[in-house]
Amino acid sequence: QNYPNPFNLTTKINYSIFKDSFVSINIYNLKGIHIKSLINSYKQKGSHSIYWDATNKFGETLSTGMYIYTVQVDNLREIKKMILVK
Numbered sequence: 001q002n003y004p005n006p007f008n009l010t011t012k013i014n015y016s017i018f019k020d021s022f023v024s025i026n027i028y029n030l031k032g033i034h035i036k037s038l039i040n041s042y043k044q045k046g047s048h049s050i051y052w053d054a055t056n057k058f059g060e061t062l063s064t065g066m067y068i069y070t071v072q073v074d075n076l077r078e079i080k081k082m083i084l085v086k
Contacts, residue, residue, distance in 0.1 A: 002069070006083035007054075013038070013069065014049045021073045025050060028068045035067065054084050 002011045013025060023043045027035040036057045038050050052069075054062050064086045071078045 001080055002052075002082045006085045008085050010051055010053050011082060012049050012051050013071070014047065015071050015073075016047045017043060017045050017073050019045050021045070023048075024070075024072045026070050026072075027052065028070070030066055030068065032068075035062070038069075 002013045004011060015023070015025070017023065021043060022041070024040045025038040027038065029035055034057075036052075036055065038052055056062060062084060064084055066081055066083050069080055069082060071080070
């Protein structure tokens with residue numbers, strides 16, 4: 001899960017992988033519209049983290065609300081909710 005949640009301005013997403021794998025982390029709004037890709041690359045096994053600054057792919061700051069993020073490692077996908085509060 002991301003921390004903090006709810007968050008204001010920035011949140012940290014932690015994830016661990018057990019073998020070298022292709023990882024993608026994507027942000028969506030509640031309508032399922034893709035907001036931003038945070039990671040889309042090959043990563044080494046171990047614990048990792050990435051920060052999201054509540055901006056979309058155009059660098060625009062998003063409004064208060066609930067957002068969904070997916071963490072996909074090879075064929076395994078996890079879906080989590082997070083709340084942006086301004």
